[in-house]
Amino acid sequence: MNIIERGVEAVFPAAEYQARQARVRQALVARGLDAAIFTGPENIFWLTSQQTPGYYTFQCLILPVAGEPIFLLRELELTNFLRNSFVTAFETYGDGVAPAGLLLAALDRLGLSRKRIAIEKGGWFLPISFYESLVEALPERPDDATGIVEQMRRVKSPGELAAIERAVAQSDAGMRAGLAAIRPGATENDIVAAMMQAAIAGGAEYMGMEPLVSSGPRSGVPHATWRRRRLEAGDAVFLEMSGCSDRYHSGLMRTAWLGEPPTLARDLERVVLAALEAAIGVAGPGRSCAEVHHAAQTVIDAAGMTDRYRKRSGYSLGVSFAPDWGEWQVMSLFDGVDVELEPGMCFHIPITLREWGAFTVGISESIVIAEGGCRQLGGTIPRGIHVIDCE
Structure with missing residues (x-):
């Protein structure tokens, strides 16, 4: 992919999204969390500028308290993601691949599987079966991240x-x-x-x-x-x-x-x-x-x-x-x-x-x-x- 394309269709400068992510990290620390997984297209957009009409397929942003965020998405959406977002770490999955496995592997690789994490439960596009598979595979039940970003979205810049x-x-x-x-x-x-x-x-x-x-x-x-x-x-x-x-x-x-x-x-x-x-x-x-x-x-x-x-x-x-x-x-x-x-x-x-x-x-x-x-x-x-x- 052409690196020059990164973020050329982002709505705001990279510094705006970095500041938003920093605010969310502070909220996670206040709750005693080590990371959060965001799945709602509105919160993902607010945090990264990523937008696509293909959000009906699984996408998520893993935002750790320490370290860079990582974005997981369908392979077809990658070019769109590169043009919209400044997030540098990403992983894709092909059609026919269960994305829950990709998410679990990413959490394990980041050393988050046995830490306290939260995931949005109140969004449009987190299927019950997907969530249940995560709960079954993780050592501890995830907290609910719903409302963390929504509260920050109340007052507009x-x-x-x-x-x-x-x-x-x-x-x-x-x-x-x-x-x-x-x-x-x-x-x-x-x-x-x-x-x-x-x-x-x-x-x-x-x-x-x-x-x-x-x-x-x-x-x-x-x-x-x-x-x-x-x-x-x-x-x-x-x-x-x-x-x-x-x-x-x-x-x-x-x-x-x-x-x-x-x-x-x-x-x-x-x-x-x-x-x-x-x-x-x-x-x-x-x-x-x-x-x-x-x-x-x-x-x-x-x-x-x-x-x-x-x-x-x-x-x-x-x-x-x-x-x-x-x-x-x-x-x-x-x-x-x-x-x-x-x-x-x-x-x-x-x-x-x-x-x-x-x-x-x-x-x-x-x-x-x-x-x-x-x-x-x-x-x-x-x-x-x-x-x-x-x-």
């Missing part, structure tokens, strides 16, 4: 904030295009095609999740997405999407109507807008994630619409891979999440009220916590229901 703001601009462009594509006779697919085209033309990479677009009665079903339905006069249209810049994501949700919305929809709209404003108004340093959720929930409860709102009020934004665009592992704005907000934390706040199986009124903003409060990211698209003239 200036470079990370810049990437999120680029993703927000892509979302804005995509949402404007989607709203412009709504008309009687158009299909849900037409709307998504317009959204994706605009976001990608604006610099977006592949997102952690494609846009959520649904119309008519389907718009009243949470997480329904496009299925070729043709729009008719009187339809509600629900739209939600994220941009993606260097794996950093955003979030944006809007609602449109083909013709004048019914009275109930306007009632829901007023409550959604008030709840969103309440959540944004509370978000600031020293408040907790739960307090932001409570601010929105209080407005909804006071309006007698509790049964229409059965979810958290938001989630952390940052590094994501499919199947999600939010940092679900990092923070949620919900009851019992007592994490104190700090400047540099980013959130998507999607407030939705539904007439279940009939329509949804959903409106959101993305924010970053700042000194004295928070700052809205983007915000170029009016929040209220977008009424589309059917004539």
Whole structure:
């Protein structure tokens, strides 16, 4: 492999990743650990800049307290790894080879097999059978490394904030295009095609999740997405999407109507807008994630619409891979999440009220916590229901 290629597609300089790894090592020492094995694609990216859509095959970073990290990955991914990462030690396995054996051999060679190690158990792609084989082979049961890196990902650096703001601009462009594509006779697919085209033309990479677009009665079903339905006069249209810049994501949700919305929809709209404003108004340093959720929930409860709102009020934004665009592992704005907000934390706040199986009124903003409060990211698209003239 050409050594000149090393790290040419890394998002940040090598020193940034070395500093992140040093912070994790300090956390491992504080827990009495000798090493940790990271398997989640988001944490691997945050620590090394390695990214690939092929994370469905086993990859991991072994990070010892002393000594250089070593990366284990599928042979097909090596060139990608060399261009993305500055990690110098790596081992590959071919198709048809069980990677658990490679990991065990590496731990033994590094003198870690009989030491106290931890492995992420809460990621997407650590099969139960794989983990059980490690537990059976190691002299001592590994600790759980889940949450070590996630805690460090909460507050974004200036470079990370810049990437999120680029993703927000892509979302804005995509949402404007989607709203412009709504008309009687158009299909849900037409709307998504317009959204994706605009976001990608604006610099977006592949997102952690494609846009959520649904119309008519389907718009009243949470997480329904496009299925070729043709729009008719009187339809509600629900739209939600994220941009993606260097794996950093955003979030944006809007609602449109083909013709004048019914009275109930306007009632829901007023409550959604008030709840969103309440959540944004509370978000600031020293408040907790739960307090932001409570601010929105209080407005909804006071309006007698509790049964229409059965979810958290938001989630952390940052590094994501499919199947999600939010940092679900990092923070949620919900009851019992007592994490104190700090400047540099980013959130998507999607407030939705539904007439279940009939329509949804959903409106959101993305924010970053700042000194004295928070700052809205983007915000170029009016929040209220977008009424589309059917004539």
